[in-house]
Amino acid sequence: AQTVTQSQPEMSVQEAETVTLSCTYDTSESDYYLFWYKQPPSRQMILVIRQEAYKQQNATENRFSVNFQKAAKSFSLKISDSQLGDAAMYFCAYRKTSGSRLTFGEGTQLTVNP
Amino acid sequence: GAVVSQHPSRVICKSGTSVKIECRSLDFQATTMFWYRQFPKQSLMLMATSNEGSKATYEQGVEKDKFLINHASLTLSTLTVTSAHPEDSSFYICSARRKRGGTDTQYFGPGTRLTVL
Numbered sequence: 001a002q003t004v005t006q007s008q009p010e011m012s013v014q015e016a017e018t019v020t021l022s023c024t025y026d027t028s029e030s031d032y033y034l035f036w037y038k039q040p041p042s043r044q045m046i047l048v049i050r051q052e053a054y055k056q057q058n059a060t061e062n063r064f065s066v067n068f069q070k071a072a073k074s075f076s077l078k079i080s081d082s083q084l085g086d087a088a089m090y091f092c093a094y095r096k097t098s099g100s101r102l103t104f105g106e107g108t109q110l111t112v113n114p
Numbered sequence: 115g116a117v118v119s120q121h122p123s124r125v126i127c128k129s130g131t132s133v134k135i136e137c138r139s140l141d142f143q144a145t146t147m148f149w150y151r152q153f154p155k156q157s158l159m160l161m162a163t164s165n166e167g168s169k170a171t172y173e174q175g176v177e178k179d180k181f182l183i184n185h186a187s188l189t190l191s192t193l194t195v196t197s198a199h200p201e202d203s204s205f206y207i208c209s210a211r212r213k214r215g216g217t218d219t220q221y222f223g224p225g226t227r228l229t230v231l
Contacts, residue, residue: 043152045207045209045222047219102160
């Protein structure tokens, strides 16, 4: 069974600084997707970024980028120039290419300090 | 972007009554929808996978007779909590799967807070 682990329950960052959230996963599959979702206080889940395992290039979406290390089964999220609106719970998630269900990590609560 | 709505956003009911929660994909068709439950400060727990026109697939430990799921159209899935009890109080989130242009992504509704008195 696939598992996703986020070892940082809480993180904090100063506004305008950079922060990295960690995620590791365990799978025997070679083809899969990885995601970072953001859940702000409104509790609406928002897709931040997606990575296909077959792509070596790390995905980037504006201030958000990932460091995907397939051999190490690591998928960290870097947030650059942090903004107050980035404060949220961040969930790492895994999905098999052939499947539809997502497996979520435990989440990391990010606080952005002004 | 893809939009998924949920209704109601919050509901309070008496113990023993049934509550229906609707999940709609507003701008795309979703053959598959998912229902999650989330406790405070915890991750999302998948309850069931809902496929249009067929029976839902429930996760282990989820009572299918208590949490009735219907996916009658490509844009609507409903979750009915039957004979609700205080321990059913939780935040329920749905998501809809959209396949487009080689990508396959789940988009989430805003959630429903259920309080059972």
